[in-house]
Amino acid sequence: MPHPAEREELGVVRLVNLDDVNSNSEFDVRIFTDGSKIGGGVGASLSIWKGETETKAHKLALSKYCTVYQAELLALCKATREAKKYAEKSFGIYSDSMAALQTVQNHSCLHPLAVEARENLKAMSLQGKVVTLHWIKAHAGLEGNERADELAKGAAAGSKRKPDYDQCPVSFVKRSIRTSTLDEWNRRYKSGETASITKLFFPDAVKAYRMTKKFTPTNLKTQLMTGHGGFSEYLNRFKCKESPSCICDIKNRLRSAQQEQHEVLPKQQQGTPEPPEPQGAPQKQTEASLHHVDHVDGRDTAPGNTSEVSLL
Template sequence: MQPIFRVVPNGVEILLYADDILLIVRDRKMEALHRKLQAAVKAADNPNARRSPSRNITIDRVVVPYTNRLRTLGVTLDRTLNFKAHCKMVKEACASRLRVMKAIGAYLPRGKRELTGNTLPTVEQLPRRSNRVWHAPKPSIVWDVKKAVRAGDPPEKVRPIIQNILSSRFHQSSVLYTDGSKCENTVGAGLYRKGLGRMRSLPQHCSVFSAEAFAIRMALTVPNIKDLVILTDSASCLLAIETSKSKHPWIQEIENISRGRSVRFCWIPGHAGIQGNNEADRLANEARSQAVVDIPIPAEDALRAVRSSIRQHWDEQWFASRDPKLREVKFDTYRWKDRDNGADQRVLTRLRIGHTRLTHDFLLNKTPPPRCDCCGVIVDVRHVILRCRKYDDARRMHDTNSTSLGAALGNDADSEKKLLNFRKEANLYKQL
C-alpha cells in the first residue's frame, strides 16, 4: 500500500486500516472537488499503486524479514490467513501422544498391548467425556461428621457423633460401609452391612482412590434397597462425586447409578473404632489375597502403569548397560533440576559426564593427555575436584572437601554453588 502515498495527487488525505482505504478531498468548488477525487480514485485503483515493487520493509533501517507463517495468541496462520498450518502443527504435536493412547486403549487386542515387554491392562471407557449435564440432580453428600470432627480427635469423641447422626438422620435407611485397600501390588475393595459382606480383588495397577470408588459402586449394585446411605472414609471420592467434573469412569458410573434413586453419601473418619468401617476395612484387606477380578481399569491408573513400566525399564538399562562412572555421579534416572544460568549448567554438565576442555582437549589437538604440573598424574575430573594438592586452599575456602564424586557433583543447590565458586577461585571455570 505504500506506493499509494506517492501516486495520489497533492491535497488528498489517505487513511489506511488493514485493507481499507479512505480518500479525503477538500475544496470549496464542487467541480474541483469532483476532479480531485476522480484523479485520486484513478490513481489508487492503479494495480501498480497497490503492489509494492520492493518486498523489504524497514524500521530504523533494519529490514523486517518476511515469513510464511505467523503465530499469534497460540494460533498459527499462513499467508492466506487460514488454519491449515495450525491444524498441521497440532496434528504433528499430537501424533506421538495419540499413538500412546491407542496402545493403552481398548482398540487393540490384549495380546498386542505391550510396552517394554510388559502387557498393559485394558482401559475402562468413560460414560461421558464432559461435565455432568446441568439439569442432572446433584448427588446428596452429607458432611455433618466432617464439620463436627477435627483431625486427631480420639475415637471416644468420634463414635458418639456418628451414632447420633445414624439414629437421627439415617434411622429408616439401609446403611452400608465401604472401604478400599492397597499394599504393594495387591488392591482390594470391600463393603459391609449387617448380614452382608462383599469383597473384590482388583488389578494391581488400580490406585487407592479407584479401590474406594469401586467399593462405592459395588454398594450401589446391592439389590432390594430403596433408601440407601453409603458411609465411606474417602473424602476425595465424595468430593469427586460432588463436583461433577471427574473424568474417572467409576465416579461417573456412581453418578449415573445414583441418579433417580434415594441415595446419600456420608463421610466418616477411618480407623476411629466404628464397627462398620472396621469390618469394611477388614474385608478390603482380605480381598487382596483373593483371585483378581479381570476388569478394565481407569485410564489414569493405566497411564500410571505405563510411566512405572517405562521407569522400570529405563532403570534396568541405566544399571545394566551404562558406564559405571556416570552412575557414580547420578544414582537414578530421575530428572535433576537445572540452574538458571546457562553457563553454570554447561560447566556442571561437563564435570558430571567427565568430558571437559581441560581434560579432553588433547583428543582434538592430537597431543598426549595432559599431566598435572603439581602431582604428575594424568588430569581428570576426579583428580581436579578431589585430589589435586594445588587446589587444597580453594577447596577449604569454599568448603568443597567432598570424599566422592557423587557428593561433589550432586544436584543440591548449595553444593553446586560452592563447586562453581571453587572452580572460579581456582581459575578453572573458563577452562571447562
Template sequence: MAGRWRGVLPPGCGPRRLQGPPAGAEKKGGGGAVESFPADATWIWSDGSAEEGVHRGGGGALIVTHDGATREVRVAAGRLCSSTRAELFALRAALEDLTSTPDRDTARPIIICLDSKAALALLKNGPAAQRTPVAADIWKALQGISATGQPIQLQWVPAHCGLPLNERADGLAKEASALPQEDTPIDVTTVTRAAARSASARWREAWPDGWHKEIWGSRLPGPVEGEDRCSAIDVHQLRAGHWSCSEQYLHRIGRRPSPGCEQCGSVRCPAALCRVCREEADTPRHVLLRCPALAGRRLARVGTIHPTVTELQDDGVVAALAAGFRAQLSRLATPP
C-alpha cells in the same frame, strides 16, 4: 477389557451432599464430622485395595442399618486395578446391595464414608462428567435413591485414624483382593497407568550404580523446595555428581587444564584438589560429607559432622553446604 462409558446422564438430580475433606481434617483424625451425623442413619463404609497400587484390586464395604444390623460386601476389582477404582467397585456393589433389599427403610438418611479423596473428587464432578461404567453406575444408583426423597451424603474420612468401621471396610477390601479376578473387566485407563508404572520401575532399576543412586535409590527426586533458582541448580548438580563449582568436575571435562595435566578424570590428580582444604578432590561426596571446612555447617544442619548419604535427600541441607562452600571460595578469592 471394560468399555468406555458413552452415555450422558442428566446433571440435575444428584445426591443431596458430597462432602470432601475439610481443612485440617487429617490432623483432627476425622471423627468430628462422622459424630455429627444422625445415629439412626444407614451407613456405608467402603474401601479399596490394590497390591502395589496396581495389582489384584479388591473392594470391600460394610453396610450398617439403623437397627445395628450389618452386611459385608466383597467384590473383585480386576487383575490390574488402582486403589481408587477398587473403592468405586466397593461403593457400586454396596449401593446395589442396599437398593436390592426388599422393603428397605427410605425415611432415614444414607451416610457413605470413603477414605479415597480421588474417588470422591471424581464423583463430585457430577453424573455428566463420568467416563467409566463403574462411576456412571454409582451415579445412577445415587439418583435412583434420591428420587425416592431419601437424603444421601458422601463423606470423606481419613484412613487408619482409629475409626473401627473404616478399618473393617479396609479388611474386607484386602480379603476381596484374593477373590478370582478373571471375570472382572479391566479399563483402558488402568492398563495405561499400569504399563507406565511398570516401564518407569524397570527404567529406574536399570540406573547404573553411582552417587545419585546412592542418595536416592530407585526414587525420582522432586523439585527443590524453598530455595532460589541458583541454589536449586547447586542442589541438583551436587546430587547428580556434576557440580560446576567443583575443580575436579571442571578438570574432568577439560575446563580447568593445569600445566601438568590438560584433562583427566582421576580424583588423585593435583588439578582436582579441593581449593578450600587441599586434602582431596572436591567431589560432591567430599563437599557434602567430608570437607573439614564445612564441618560446622554440617553440625548445625544435621547435628553431626559426619552425616549419612540419606540425609542429603534434604534440599535445605545440600543447599546450605553448597552455600557454605561457595562462601569459603569467596574468602579465598578476596585479597587480604
C-alpha cells in the same frame, strides 16, 4: 454426560469424631466401604448395616496392578448398586477416602466407576430415596468402618477368584513404560564404549535416574561428571591446548624431579666436606679448569688472567 441443568448436586458430610458419626447415623440403611492393597493383592469391601446389626457383607477382588484409589471407587460404586435394590428410603454411605468421594461428587470426572455411581444416585433420587455421602476418619474405632477395613484386607490377601474389576490404571501403564525404558537405557549404557568419566560417578543408569532427582545440576557439575569442560585433557584432544597435564600435575612432576636431583647430586653439594686437594697438583690443570668456566660463561679469558676469573 448429563446436561448441566440435569445434574444433581452431591454433597459430602465430613465426620471428624464419634459424636459427628452418632448424629449422622439415623438412616434406614448404612453402608460402610473400604479399599485395601496388601501383600501384592488389591481388595474392596462393603459392610451393610440396619440399626446396630450387620446384615450383609461383600468382598471384591481387583487385579494386582490396580490401585487403592480404584478399590475405593469400586466400593462406592458397588454401594450405590446395592442401595438401589432396597425398598428403604434413606441411606448413608460412608467412606474414609476423600479422593474417591470427590471423584463421585465431581461431574467433570468421567471415570467409569464415578459415572455409574452418579447415575445410580440420580436413579434413586427419582425413586424418592435420600442418599447421603459421608467421609469418616480411618481407624477411629467406628465399628462399621473397622469391619469394612477387615473385609477389604481379607479380599486383598486371600481372594483367588476372577477379579471383580480388572481395568488397568493409567499410572500402571506409565510406570511400566518408564521401567522398560530405564532397563533398555541401562543395558545400552553399560554396554556402550562412551561416557567413561560419567560411569565413574554413575555406574548404573537406573540408580542414576533416581539420584539425579535429588540435586540440581549446574554447568560445573555437568562438566565434572561428564569430563566435557575446560579440562586440559579434554582441550588437548581438540588441539586447544598443547599439554593434557593440568597445572597441579606439572607441579607434582617438578617436585618429583627436584627430589630425584637431590638424590643424585654429589655429596659435597649435600653438606659433605670436600676432600682436600693433594699438594703439588699441576698448575696447568687449575688454569685449564678456569678457562673452561670462562668459555661456558661466554668469555675467552687468557689462562693466566686470574683477576677476571675471580669476578665470576
